[in-house]
Amino acid sequence: MAIQKTQQARTSYRGRLAPSPTGLLHVGHARTFWTASQRARDAGGTLILRMDDLDPERSRAEYAEASIEDLRWLGIRWQEGPDKGGERGPYQQSKRLPHYEAALHKLIRRGFVYPCRCSRRDLSRSALAPHESRSSYSSAGHGMQLRGGDLRDAESRGGDLRNIDTDDEPIYPGTCRTFDVELAQLPGPTSARLLPQNVNWRFRVPDGVPVEFVDRNLGPQRFVAGVDFGDFLVWRRDNVPSYQLASTVDDGMMEISEVVRGADLLKSTARQILLFRALGYAAPNWFHCELVLDHNGQRLAKRHDALALRTLRQRGLTPMNILSAAMPVMA
Numbered sequence: 001m002a003i004q005k006t007q008q009a010r011t012s013y014r015g016r017l018a019p020s021p022t023g024l025l026h027v028g029h030a031r032t033f034w035t036a037s038q039r040a041r042d043a044g045g046t047l048i049l050r051m052d053d054l055d056p057e058r059s060r061a062e063y064a065e066a067s068i069e070d071l072r073w074l075g076i077r078w079q080e081g082p083d084k085g086g087e088r089g090p091y092q093q094s095k096r097l098p099h100y101e102a103a104l105h106k107l108i109r110r111g112f113v114y115p116c117r118c119s120r121r122d123l124s125r126s127a128l129a130p131h132e133s134r135s136s137y138s139s140a141g142h143g144m145q146l147r148g149g150d151l152r153d154a155e156s157r158g159g160d161l162r163n164i165d166t167d168d169e170p171i172y173p174g175t176c177r178t179f180d181v182e183l184a185q186l187p188g189p190t191s192a193r194l195l196p197q198n199v200n201w202r203f204r205v206p207d208g209v210p211v212e213f214v215d216r217n218l219g220p221q222r223f224v225a226g227v228d229f230g231d232f233l234v235w236r237r238d239n240v241p242s243y244q245l246a247s248t249v250d251d252g253m254m255e256i257s258e259v260v261r262g263a264d265l266l267k268s269t270a271r272q273i274l275l276f277r278a279l280g281y282a283a284p285n286w287f288h289c290e291l292v293l294d295h296n297g298q299r300l301a302k303r304h305d306a307l308a309l310r311t312l313r314q315r316g317l318t319p320m321n322i323l324s325a326a327m328p329v330m331a
């Protein structure tokens, strides 16, 4: 049975811009955010600015301010956000921790996640073991097949958008999968005190089940759980929710009807569709933008300071120059 995403009829378009304030915005972001703003405008909808500032080590207030200024300079306007307020705030992920905790507890009670005690070293060892990574094996007790992923292969197929997910993680070998939490049976809210502490929490994906969706820009997409991606992190042992969880909770709670973002997140979308279902939210529609590549055909990263919007602006380029260069089709 393929998992089709539930597309709920909605009366109003709600889109979002979700920059991570871990660096300066560059021409790639300009293209994606401009596309998002145009789609919201064309639909007569609402655009939300949300700061994805969960990463406590890499997020900086000055980058958040710079992002807002750069977006305004591009001519992008939003109706809800950290600077505007709105009914579904707060609009900074760092202020939404209680929502993510509630979602984690819901996933625990419903049996979708399990605690994982593997260290980073355990994981990198299993991901790099060349023989293991190509073979299938059973996870004892569940009789489920997990196929190891070969990351190096995936990276070498750089031209394929499906394999350059920026939030990708190695396929988890399933070591802790059989650890069932008895708390899942408990009625009512799970007390945080009763939960295992200092562990990662992973989503148990339905092995072999295809996750399909029709991308509004790139067409039909299909990823197979347990093959294209494995049991993914929803909560880190240092008490930080994963990007996958936070993004899903926010898009669900903020009633986002269409997510516009870079094609590097296609595989994350497949994971998030599973989370939307597990949490009982209607999944949004998806519009993934082609990535802007540099002169060497590499995906732009935040380290490409020469292509930061601020740098280009200081060199006298206008928003129109930047957008027409980044979007030849739409110019």
Ligand SMILES: [Zn+2]
Pocket (backbone or CB within 6 Å): 115, 116, 117, 118, 174, 175, 176, 177
């Ligand atoms: Zn583990």
